[in-house]
Structures are given as structure tokens and as C-alpha cells.
Amino acid sequence: MPLRTSVRVACRRCRKKRAKCDGQAPCSRCEEASEPCEYDVVQRESKGELRAETARLRKSNVEGDVVLRAVASIPDPHMCKIALQGLVDGSLSRDDILREYRDRASDSSGPSSHTSQTQSPFSQQSTVQGFRQDDPATCFEQLLTWRSCRPNPRTVDAPTPPPLSLPPLPLDAYTAHSRQVDNWTRTGWTRAHVRHLIDALRTWDYLPFCLFCEDLFLRDYDSDSTRFCSFALVHAILALSTRLINESSDDAALLPSGWLSSQVFFDRAKAHLPDDSQLAELPDIQALGILALYRLRCGLEAEAGELAEVFAARVTEFCQRSPPEDEAREDCTKARVITYCGAVSLIRMLSLVTGRLFNAPDPVISEDLFSLDQLAGGTRIAGQCRDGLRPNLSTTQSEPWNAQLIAANLFQLTEWVYNVILSAEADIHAASRDITSVYERCLRWYKEFFGVLAPDGGRTPFVLFVHMYYHFCLLSAFRPFVSLTLENAEVKPQEICTQAVHSILALAQSYDDLFTLRRVSGLIPYFVCASGLFSLAMEDGGSQVGPLRLRRGDGEAVMTEADLKEGELAGLQMLGHPRTPVQTSHVKISPAAHARSLLAKIGSTHLAAMTADKLLREQIASRFRQKQQQEDEEMAG
Template sequence: MEGSVNSKRRRGLGVVTPNACTECRKKRAKCDGNSPCGRCASQKSVECVYEVPVRQSKEHMRTEIEQLRSQQRQSQRVLAALVSTDRSEQVLEQLRNGETLETITNKLDHSTSESSGAGGNVTTFSRLSDHQAIGLALKPARSLGSSPASTLAFSDSSGVQHSLPTGTWPAWGGGSNTGIQNEDTDMMRWDPDTGPGSDQGHPYPLIGGWHHESGSETDTAIQSAREFGQETILGQPFGMEENANQEHPNYNETWTRVTSDAAFVEHLMALYFCWEYPTFASLSKEHFLEDFRTGNERHCSPLLVNALLAVGCRFSEQRNARAVPDDSKTKGDHFFGEALRLLNEQQDRHVLTTIQALGLMSIREASCGRSSESLFLSGQSIRLAIEMGLHLDINVSDSKEAEIEHAVRSATFWGAFSLDQAWSLSIGRLPHFSRDTKLATKPAIVDHVESSAWIPYTDDGAPLEPSCTQPSNVRSVYKTFCELSEIVHKSLYTLYSPGTHVTSKALLETYTQYLSWYDAIPTTLRLGQNFTPAVLFAHMYYHYAILLLFRPFIKLDLISSGVSPRDVCSQAASAISTLVNSYSQLYTLRRTPSFVPYFVLTSSIAHLIALGNGREGPEQLKQGIKDLKEMTGCHGFAIRALDILRYLTVHWDVNIPFPDGEDDDEVVDEVEGKEREGKSRKELCRAKSTSLNQFCPNIESVDVVNGIGRVGEGDNPLFWPFPLQGRPLLDSPRPSNGGVPLGLQRDVPGTPEGRANPHLESLMQA
């Protein structure tokens, strides 16, 4: 019996037609697949028509779209060459000889690669207008002049002269500072990129759902744009919805319990890797994505995935990205809560993916403005990395597995290390890592990873305007950023080592190290060659570090040197503002790495000081306030930064109008919630023992009590806390009679909670 059943099945498979004609489908009859089929041929006035299946039509549409893109790219390439002065005659002669567009384009690409030596790893543009618009956006950053310190020297105690590197603040791109550089100097091709685009503007709507039935040209265009963006950012296995679950059917359910929407999970991952990665990244993207796709927990874990998705939610306006769909302040809270649950359930946290997740959770809390939480998570990450010995190089064998393990260990350590340096620099403290310990080697630069494409991937899937495709240079960015973090690490010990005094020589030596780092930046990472968010962020961080290096000495003059701390701080603040302005024109400030609001706040305070002292106008400060307002949608700290500036304008008696039209007495801001309505600026940024925020400039005398107060009559202080012992995060009411509350207020300058910057109070007298 079993044999007969199998026999029937074999016979049936032999006569099944993959695609029946419409008439046979209507009659539910067998179709032989011929054209016309036998059944239709035997009937009169019946047309035999075969409809193309949906899956097959989608493949045909993709093929046709690729062909049209290729033709558009070739046409734009030839037109751009005709416009140029050095190749127009050559191209015109080739057209007259009847050569095809494909042949001419191939010759142009070959000659460009030979002349640039870049192997074709260059930026490409969809249209000439995109090239011009991006050039104008980068022009202010390229035109930053050289620092006055570039031609000055200083002498040490022995009288030996030391020259600072020339080109202290050189123009990026290695070319002229005016206008857009030509094709040969900036290595930017005029090719249209391979992404979806149109010369007539966006063909895609700005808003779209995640699941659409095939049948609408608009829906198909939206899906095509998303698939292309995810495939470019995450790699080829991603971005293809029909094949997403082939190798591991329940991979998204394995990694997170928050959502079962695989497409949305991939979308949030693409947002993170597009806008936040690789700075402060403690994971290796290639190895993480491979294990995520296959379900392997070696370099991927539910904790790590939920932490990454929580960061990705900061760049999304989708309702799914919010724990409470109607509350934008809850972006990523559901994924972050799941990550916390998994973290608390872990018995042993000495795992690479746990260290990586702690770093991502720290970045997310920094973005939200919960600075003390971020500091705690960052500290846990670097401590675990040290306990696991990740700062030590292990013996690497020639096996592929050993090479992968070393790459992941190295990325994990340097991500935790760089984040610790950034926080230590921001709040003015020594880092967690020893000064003289030898550090692990940095992740190696891999050619195919370097040349992988980067495009701006948006929340709605539509391409930005203007648009371009750039080489990611992700490994070069990461390596260069780690080198900058090493200098920051050394500078922190120069400034904050107990028992030592900061000398002008030590300060200038540190400054020289920063300048030397900047001079040694690879050509591909200079603006004009590459302007991805990670590259712009690295340049901002460099100026941020120099600003905080000299700000404590802004009122001083350095002996035997023409370097003025006041001038250097002013230039650094202006450079940050210029870079943020270029970033805003390229990508908007609704999609920025998490520490950018900290950079803008620091530069805005410098502009506020200069304005109060009459050294500059209000333009740059107003721009900083406007930039922070734009970032409030994705970064909660931007709200607190605005409060700090509001408070300082009153405290320092600087008259500057805020863009929301509020007066000096009352603050009303719909973005920041009802709890702030009716508060005066003088009441903002108060330090609290229960606060999880940094940078509280509004400190009163009661906040710095170092004793337990007077002993009341009949009280027994035997079991009171020690006078200098910090207390837990328990709030205590302030006495109405102006006295001192019992217990120790933890909100003192120099401690994590309610930290005030010790230099701000004296800056206005600079």
C-alpha cells in the first residue's frame, strides 16, 4: 500500500504545471503548460493567457529597476564627464565613434581609479545637484582657518624651544578652502549611486507602514527603498523580507520577547548601525550580524540585541518604538526594560556580549539624560573588561577561529575604554584604567569592510535629499577614534592626578599630542573625502577634548608661550558649532550620535561666556540653542542642556532670547512636559539627592553640607552616619527655617549625583 501511494505521488509530480493559464484556474482543471494549452486550443473564442506569479513579477521588477538604475548611472557619468574640462573632448570623441554608454563609463571608472589610487572606493552622487548641495553644506567646515598657535612655539624649563605642529586647524580634504573641490582632488565621483532616487524628487512618501500588500506601486517603492537601505547597511542577507526567515525561522523571537515583527527588528538595527556605530561600539558588526542571522549565541545574545534595539529606537518615530505608543518620551523603554531584566537574571556577567550590552545601555541612558545611570553602566562595562583581561593581547594562532576571537575581544575592550574616557572627560575625573598599563592592539583594518557602502537610512525608508553613497571606512574610523581616546586618557591624568600640579609645559605637550593626532588623520577620513556621521562625530570629539583641556585655564596666560587658552577655547567652540551646522544640513539633527548634545552644550556655554564678556555676538549661541531644540526629539539630554543654558543666562545676567518665546520669569515648553510649566529659570537644574542627572549648575549652600548638623537636645548621635560618609539616594526635606537638614546631602560638586562644573562659576570673570 505504501509503495502504491509513493508511486502515485511520483506520477503526480511529473504532470503538475508550475503555472496554469487563467481559464484552467477558473475551471479548476489541469493545464499542460503549453501556449496555448490543449484545453484552450480545443475551445473556440477562448484566449489562453498565463499571468506572471507575484513572486516572479517581483523578481522581474527588481531586474528592470536595476537595469534602469544602471542606465541612469551611465548617462549621468557621461554627462558629468562632458561638463568637465579635462575629459569632455575624449568622451565626445567616443560618442562620435559609436561607443556604448557602458563602454565609456567603464573607461572613465578605470581612469579614475588609476589617477586616484583609491581602487574605486569613492563617494558617488545621484545627481549633480546633490554634489553641489553637499559641497555647500561642507564648505563652512572646510574653510575653518588655522589656529594662531600653529606658528608659535614654547620653551621648557631647560630653555629648549618646541614648535607646535603646523596646520593646527587645517582645512579638511587637502585642497582649497573655497568652493567645491574638483573631481581629482576630492576623490568624489559624479556617478549616481545605486540607491533608489529620482531627478524629480522623492518618489517615496515620508510615512509608511511596515506591512503592505503587493499591489500598490507606492507600497512597492517603499518596500524597495527599505530593502535597499537595510541591505546596504546590514549586508545582503538582510532587507529581503521574503527570505528573512529561511535559515533560522524564529530568530527574532529567540532574541527578543518585546516584538515578533522581524522587519521592525531589522529596521531598528539598521538605524543603529547607520547613525550610532562605530564610535563607542563594543561589538564587531560583522560577527554580531552573522550570529544574529543564524541563531548562534557566541557573539550575539538576547541581552545584547535588546540593548541595541533600545538605542535604535532613539532614531525612530514609529509607534512600535515606544513603550507607550502615544508618548514619545518612552522610546525604547520596552527594549531597555527587557535588557535590564535579562541583565539582572545573569549569574555570571563575565561574558563578551554582556560587556558589549552594558556599553550600549550606557550610550542609551546618556542620550536620555540619565547621566548617573550611564556612568554606572559604563563603569560596569570597563571593570568587567579589565577583569576578563581584554586589555591584554592573547596568543593568536593562525586558525580562523582564533582570528575572529581576537577581533571581537579587541573591539569589546576598545569600545568600553573609549566610552569610559568620554565620560571621564565630560565630568572631570580620572578614568577607571591605569595610566601606564599597556593596551591591547586595535582591531585590524579589513579591506572589504572598509570599502562597504554607507547610505543615510531613514526611519521611513525614503532616501534623504540630497543623497549619496559613501565608503564606510568603518575600521579606519574606529582605529583613529581609539587613538584619540588614548590621548584623552593621558590628558585626564595630566589634569586630575592627585598630588601633582599642572604646568604649562605639560599642558602644551598634551595639546601637541592632539595636534599631531589631527595631522596624522588618514586622508579618507578628512572632510571632503568622507563625511559619514561617524567621521563628523570624530572631528567634533577632537574639538570637544581640546575645549575641555583648556577651559580650566581660560583666565590664565601661559608663560613662555603665545598659546592663549581663551583663544583656543573660542576656536574649539566655533569649530564644534560649524561641524554641527554641516551635520544638520547633511542629515538633520534628528539623527545624531548620543553624545552630540553634550558637545553642543559645552560649546554653547563657551559662546555664552564670550557673549557675556562682549567678545562675540549672539549668533552662535542662538544657533546652539536652536540645534538643541531640534535634538530634543531623539535625545532627552538636549532638554536638560536647554534648561542649563536658561539658568545660566539668568545667573550670569546675559540677555538672550530663546526660540520658544518664553520670558525671563516663566518657562513653558510643550516638548519638556507639564512638570516644568510655571517654573522660573532660577528654579531650573536644581540638584537633588534622588536625581540621576549630571551638570547641575544651580547649587545652593545646603547642597554642600559636609557635616551632620547640630545635635538637638535629647538626640543621641551615636548611630548617626559619619560626617563625611555619603548616604544612599534618599531625599530629605529642606528645613523651612533656613537651617541645615540632618544627614549628609550627597549633591556636592565632584560627586556623581548633581554634579556641578567647578569651573563655570569663575568663567564669567574671564
């Protein structure tokens, strides 16, 4: 039956005024009054049309049930939630899901040797060699070698350091640059939202930005160019940022707040990485370095190290290609240099902080392949690195947060420390003659580098991180010599290491005072844990590292009996403290107990730090039991 349209005689205005209407369009009354003339139109549908609409809705419901079953059949829960998110944001259609479901059903019904030749948009796996899963519970275990350090019996205990604190300095507020929808992800977020996450990561952890040229990346991100930006790099940065900023629980694909989890971005970054048969472009290579930092933050040390090695190998291969002969040649050279030196620094940093360098069976380990001087056929690239990253700290920089400057100097400091440790592994006595000159270079580095950064960025999270990293480098450099007496009597390794431990813990406490320890670089728990283990090792050797003085407000958190485990409380009692808090403006606490307290705070939002907290707590309790056993044996004797 065709549609029948019934038009009422009177228009709306005439009916409202109860006036006679001539039924014209417009009617004479509305035309004279210069008012709009509107009529109500009623459409009547036939029973056949209603039945057809009902059938269409039933079919849609059946298809919806099939789609839900298809999504529910995905074995990987992370991929399942990615598929659901794709349906919500429109990046995946129902046809995509149903097609994948039918393909998977046909694969499972065919011969067991049959393998699908195509990958679904939510089942792609990384093709980068070297990826492997490891247990987060084993992270920090290589730091246990710090417990094997023994003091020089002729070294006098270091004096108690004064309390350290820094006044707060508010961080600059973020300003949105655009409300355009981001084209690099399928989240439906605006560019401003993605830029906010990038800026937040820069605020709390600047180290990732030493692996790529941020200005070139942001320029190409805004212009949708793929020369210095890529899907893999954007997703890798978002994975690290989301992990740092939003996550206090592990491996949830969709956070309670509705945010996508970092695991989703990590999976998408891996899916966009080229396989070994393809030539990787620079942004995709840079994504490997960011993903290495992400996996370290997840407590997966082995996978982080493997990613860092792949990162260094790929960028070495890339640097041997000829740069493009166009107007972007200078930008490309700059990006190559920063990425190469960042890759070398990263692989050495991870080896240092995780303790792998001290546990390597052979001192000459694989990282030596990436030395500037040994880069295969790399005379041209090595020259670029030396010229492009040669620090000029005596010159006033217009941009204190210059990624090129920071990358150059972190690279330089890391190289000095890394090489002196390798030389000490090969010949401790020959290395002891060179450690004094390395120490003097480190002191100059510290003075000049922070002289440049101090004017505008002296009290930011990253500057505190670099302070801690510098002292950790000193602690690591002098660790092989801690039981020796050097030819230069003014340089005392044990005293330098003790001061470095005090500085690291005091800086971490200042970080807590200024910003809290909820958001820290993934390397900071390693600095703190190594400091606590080293202090225990010195006490095992009969040398007191010396307690730290904390303001009462800070000390109460670790001095309250309810908050302390038995071994930690004993650590305070060995320093002469009673079982109740001392009513003074400052309290004293052993470095190991202080490190344990800091790790507990970091662990509230950084799950990998909880492993370090547990490891250090077990070592403190073990030492307490050994001490009690020795005392019991002496009394029995």
C-alpha cells in the same frame, strides 16, 4: 443524536445545467465531459451539540475575563503592556498568565516575609549591580562648571569665523537581506526588519558600533550562534535604535504608531543579563556598553556612568580568561581588543562630556584602573591591545568604515585629552609644559584620521560627529589653561578654545542643514551646551568670544523676536542688533544664543536635550539680569 448527511441527487454541474444526474461519484455526464464532479454536503447538528458549543464559548469568555484581570493586576504598567504584547504575538500563553496570577495571589495572602522563588517572564529585574534610577531633570548640571572658566586678560579676542556649510550627500538606501522571522526577539518581526533598525542606528550614530565587532555580531545573528551575539545584545541595540529613530515622547510602552517602545527592549535586555554569580560572555558584556549609551540618551547620566563602569570591569575580567583554542581564536582576540578599548573610551568619554571629570573631588578617579599599562596581570592582553589596535593611518584602508580603525583612534584621542586633564588637576604648571606636544599630536591625528575617512564617508552624520568630538576634546584639553599664558607663545589656549566653540556650533549648524537635528548622537547636546556655557563664561570675564555668522535662512529661526526669550534677545542686542531681523544675507548671533537655538531643535525629538536647552536659557537670562543690575548700579552711582 448522530450527524446525518444528506446528499442531493444531482451534482452541482448537472443542477446548473438543469440536466438529469445519476447521483454517482463522479456522475456519467461529468465523467464524459472530463469535468470535476462535486456534491453539496449539508451537516445538521443536534441541539445537544449546539448547547455544548454554547457552554464552551461561555467558559472561554470567563477564562478571558480572568486573564484580563490577571494582566490588569500587574503593578508595573510597562510589564503589563509586555504581557499583553506576549499574548498577541504568542510568546506568552494564557496558562502562563493565569499561573503567575495565582502565584501572586497566594504570595499576597501569605505572610509578609514570604518571597516567591521564581520570577515571571514579565517581572524579571536586572541583576547587574550598580543600576539605580536618577532624575533626568538633573542631567547636564555638571556642565555648569564651564561657566567658571575665565579668560586671560592679555589674550586678544578671536576674529569672527567665516560661515561653514557642507553640500548634501544622499545616504545609501537600505536593502532587505531576508524575510525570515527573527529568532532573537519575540516581536514577530522579520530579520530584515531588525537589520533595518541596526543599519539605521549605524547611519545616525556609529559610536555604539565601536564597542563590539559588527561583522562577527551580524554573522552570528544570521546563524543563530551565541559566540558573538546574544539576546541581551540584540535587545540593547534595538532599544537604542528605537529611542533614536522612533520616539519623540518619553516612557510609552507602546508608541502611537504601534511600534514597541525602547523601554520594552531595555527591560528585556536587562532580563537576559546574567547575575553576578555567573560568568558573563562577551556579547552580554557588550550589551552593558550599549545600555549605557541608551540611558545617557534618556537623560540618566548617573545610571549611564554606572553601566559604563560595570561594562569596563566586566570586560577587564573577561580579558584575563584564556581565549578558546579553536579556529575562532583570532576572531575572539579581535573582539576582545575592540570591546576592551571601547569600554575604556566610553567611560572616559562620559566623564568628559558630562563634566564629571572636572567636578571629581580627587583627580585620580576610578577610571585609572582600566589603563592598558595597569591592567592586572594583563601583559598578554595589553600587548594584544597595542598590536591589534595600533593605528596605521598612512596605509590606505580598503574599508574606510573599519570599526577597528575607528575604535583605535577614538581611544587614542580620548586617552590624550583625559590624561592631560588629570595632569593639570594634579599640577597645572607641569601640565602646561606638556600641552603643546599634546596639541601637536591632536593636529596630526585630525589630519591623518580624516584623510582616511574622507574618500567615501566625508559627509555622513558620524563623520560630522567625530569632527565635533575632536573640537570638544581640544576645548576640554585647553580648558584648564584658558587663563594662562604658556611658554610657547604661539599656542594660545583661549584662542584655541574660542575656535573650538565656533567649530562645534558651525558643525552642528551644518548637521542641521544636511540632515536636520532630529536624529543625533546622544553626546552632541553636551558638545553644544558646553560651548554655549563656555562662551558665557568668557563674556563674564570681559572677553568676547565673537558672534557667529549665519545665513539669513538659518538665522531667522533665532533672530525672530517671537522665537526668542528675553535674555536671548538681549544677547543679540548686546552685539548691536535691533529688536527686528536684519535684512542682510548673513546675520550675527552670539554663540550662547546659537547654542540655545540648536538645543531647542534637538530637543524636539531628543527629550534630554530639552534639559540642556532649559539650563542654557536660564544661564543666558541670569547673565542678562546681572548685566542690567550692574548698569543700573553704575547709573545710580
